[in-house]
Amino acid sequence: MVTHLVLLRGINVSGHNMIKMEALKQLLENMGFQNVQTYIQSGNVFVDAEEEHGATVGFKIKQEIFKEMGLEVPTVVISKSDLEACFANNPFLKEKELDTKKLYVAFISKELNSSHLNDLKMSQFKPDEVHIDSSRIYIKYAVGAGKTRFDQKYIEKKLNVTATIRNWNTVTALLNMYNI
Structure with a gap:
């Protein structure tokens, strides 16, 4: 399992692209992600996945949010080493x-x-x-x-x-x- 930090762009800002974190967590768990943990309401979420490539994880999440919630939400996925380098x-x-x-x-x-x-x-x-x-x-x-x-x-x-x-x-x- 690999832990990925998924940053969702533009959710819960000024009443646009509203996604409750509990609903997001449930959606991601239903996709098979484990240890889903959100941080504040602005679209920061950790997921554990078998998939190693962050871009693939982000693409799947973006597609599922569109499919289930009808929202176009771009994602950027950050690894621990990327964040440490930051x-x-x-x-x-x-x-x-x-x-x-x-x-x-x-x-x-x-x-x-x-x-x-x-x-x-x-x-x-x-x-x-x-x-x-x-x-x-x-x-x-x-x-x-x-x-x-x-x-x-x-x-x-x-x-x-x-x-x-x-x-x-x-x-x-x-x-x-x-x-x-």
Whole structure:
């Protein structure tokens, strides 16, 4: 069995794509996943599966949510090693007096490289800052996530990917859950 962290994009936000976590848990258990555990209402769920490939797990879950609930919900699946690398490689964590409430991570559905930074045209979002590492974009918002146009929709459009953003406190909690 392999434990996968499945991040569902865009559920339970401003009354859209509403999925109760208990209903999601039941749906995933009915699919055969074991040890299903959700974290808060924004679509973070751990599942144990025989399938090793996260992309396959995410695709099956996306298909089943559409079939059973009629909702188009993109997924990004994160392994424990991916989440550990997220902590090891976040350049903003080296800053003194960092306000983690302004720190976010966009998890991306495919590998990125430094040339993708040009595609994001970050100069128009100053003083927000970003750093790309593999399939993650580390974001430090100058004011806050609610006051910027640099969001998941923008990232998806510019890079032609599926992206889902989590704040640093959620990322920290998810890593702690992986370690339990």
